[in-house]
Amino acid sequence: MSERTANLMAAMLRLLCAVLLTVAVTGAHADEDYLPPQEAFKFSASMKDAASVEVRFAIAKGYYMYRERFGFAAEGARLGTPQIPPGKVKFDETFQKDVETYRDAVTVTLPVDASGAFTLKVASQGCADKGLCYAPMESVAKLDTRLVPASASAGLAGASTGEMGRIEAALKSGKLLVIVPLFLVLGLGLAFTPCVLPMVPILSSIIVGEGTGIGRKRAFILSLAYALGMALVYTALGIAAGLVGEGLAAALQQPVFLAGFAVLMVAFALAMFDVYQLQMPAFIQNRLLQASGKQAGGKLLGVFAMGAISALIVGPCVAAPLAGALIYISQTRDVLVGGGALFAMAVGMSIPLLLVGISAGTLLPRAGAWMVEVKRFFGVLMLAMALWMVSPLLSVKMQMLGWALLAGGYGAFLLWSRKAGWLAKACGLVFALLGVLQMTGVATGATDPLAPLAKLRGTEVRHVEFRRVKSLAELEAALAQAQGKVVMFDFYADWCVSCKEMERFTFTDARVQAQFDQMVLLQADVTANNDDDKALLKRFRLFGPPGIIFFDKQGQEIPGGRVIGFQNAERFLQALERVNQI
Structure with missing residues (x-):
């Protein structure tokens, strides 16, 4: 490996370290000085159901809050008596009396009567153990009773059991030492799903394109550049989606993006067939040569860019860990914890890619006619990727x-x-x-x-027939017409690989279809990602398909019944049997 290439990889690794060290720097700063009140007492609020709000404060270590200093007001809504949990009694030197205080975290449930959007204002006060008492602060949240199901649980609140419940508990703890390893393992599991596996032939083709002289070290460096591009962009995209609250991945599945990526795959394929040499324009190469002194640096930047593009186009499907992190970011605006979880998950997804890089550098033929055949095979693989990308169209x-x-x-x-x-x-x-x-x-x-x-x-397998729902009004009408049956509401999109995998392998199972016979089956096709699609996704706090919501015989969402991401027939059958018994 040349000195210039090593310097470029070192720069990429420094960027990675900068992301990870943010946590450490933040923690170190907390020990040296007092935190700002918004960091010492992190506020968040969300609709628990259509008639109550859940207010949460995540309290930093070495700080505490007063129970008696809470106050609540609202514009556009009437508030009931807040349900404030009892605190720990201590003698306060500042007020010279016994007071109830909270450490680590406190959650308040607040009854609310509103017909739509309203603004919640929460007054609070806390102190630091070192002696500083903060002035009373006011926190504001904009909420809407129409954006939650009418049941007693919505979003993560309804997933108190199973995988989503564990993810919620880990994120709410705010402990990165718990969150990072958990999401690293979850990401490793996601690496073997249809939303991530297509990245393997892309990376393999890049390595094969290096020619016969590539070794294990060079293959690993290329894989690392690709994985870093994927991980960083995946994290940034996830944070943006969580903050904006829109399905950014869905927007990137429009025909123009899919066709563009397919054309790129065809271009790589033709290069594998030696139709031409795929390289950057001369003026760009000259700039790179002046900057790094060697073309290898430009190659690594190109591989990094390909990893970034793959994260945007190839892997858009939503799984339970991703959904949990996005909802957490959207509710708490805590980019540090949510982004750390997303980055750990992306690193876990990248581990098999790094292994592919190492093995490819070891196992590929070193010289001779075999290398030509291998290049042709990967060229065909690139054409297959192009066809797979445009298949939704x-x-x-x-x-x-x-x-x-x-x-x-x-x-x-x-x-x-x-x-x-x-x-x-x-x-x-x-x-x-x-x-x-x-x-x-x-x-x-x-x-x-x-x-x-x-x-x-x-x-020929009998395919399940859903009644299509195009808007919130149609959904409400369909629930009213369910005639005392359990309702399954499925979110689908043509570009969602996991949705099609569920459709082909899970929904076609005879045992699953026997359970379907007891239900009303509704489906929202959000392929177009229009305003009605966004409203449906937002209503149930979903950031994209696949996602399945179950409603009981009274038309209320079943707590803990959501299915996020792909499930095989055995696992999905357990969920169906559970909801059908309600």
């Missing part, structure tokens, strides 16, 4: 035709190539057969590329 028939042409064409090339050995010809035969199967599916009217012969076998 295509009909099933066009998707199957595309797979038939790609697999059949590559298979025919290998079979007719004079330079291909017996192993390559065997692979060519497999690809050719796959192409024939897809063409058979097109001819017989199959509806699933993964089951092209279903029509011929007469075993």
Whole structure:
């Protein structure tokens, strides 16, 4: 590794360290000086249900708050008697009397009567153990009773059990020593989901594109640059989504972005086929040469940028850990804890990518004709990625035709190539057969590329039929018409890979469909991400699909019943059996 390349990687690692050291710097500063009141007593408020507000204060270590100093007022709403928990009694030197105080955290439930948006004002006061007493402070929150379900739980409040409950408890603790390891492990689990796996062939193709001279160290450096780009942008995107409260990932799934990324994959594929040499324009290369003295630096920046683009386009689906972090940020505005959780999760998702980089640098052929064949294979893989990216924009028939042409064409090339050995010809035969199967599916009217012969076998799986809901008004009407049945409300989008995985592998299970027969099935297609879609997502504090909400026979959301992210048939069946017994 050259000195310039090492300097560039060191700069990237310094950026990573800066993110992680923010926590340490903040903690160190707290020991040297008094915290500002907004940091010593972090305020947040959210609708617990349509008739009550939950007010929370996260209290820094070495600080405490007074029970008797709480005061509540509202503009546009009437407030009931606040439910303030008892505090710990202590003799206060400042007031020269016994007072009730709180440390670490305090939560107050406040009854509210409002027909829509209102402004809540909370008065409070606290002190530091070192002797400083802060002036009374006022905290303000803008809330809306229409943005929560009518049940006694919404958002994370309703997920008191299961995975979402554990995530909520960890985030509310505010302890990064608990949060970071937890989200690191959760991110590692997410790395093997369909929303992250497509990054593996992208990174592998970048490594193969380096040629025969690449070693383990160089492969690891490229993987690290890619992973850093993905992790940093994933974290930034998550923080922005949490603060803004909108599905930014959904906006990035519009046709123009999907098509643009597909074109980029095709360009990489053609370079793998040696149609041309993919490189930056000369004037950019000259600038990079002047800045770093070597083209390798520009290569690393390009890989870093590809990791960033992949985080934006390839992995937009929402899973339980991501949903928990986004809701926490949106409710508390605590970017440090929420962002730390997101970054830890992104690092966990990156671990398999780093392993792929190391293994690729070790296992790839070093020289000879094999390297040409490997490059061609990854070129085909890039074409497959391009087709996969634009599949939400295509009909099933066009998707199957595309797979038939790609697999059949590559298979025919290998079979007719004079330079291909017996192993390559065997692979060519497999690809050719796959192409024939897809063409058979097109001819017989199959509806699933993964089951092209279903029509011929007469075993086509029965797909679940949902009643589509397009707005909050339609949802309320559908709930009123449920006629005493449990209601399942599914959020779906064409660009959501996990949604389609649930549709193909979970919803088609016979046991799951038997449970569906007892329910009313509603679905919101939020592919367009229009105002009605955003209103539905905001109502249930979701940042994107997949997400499933269950309502009881009275039309109230079932506490702890939400399903966020992909679940296989066995796990999802347990959730269905539980809600059907209510």
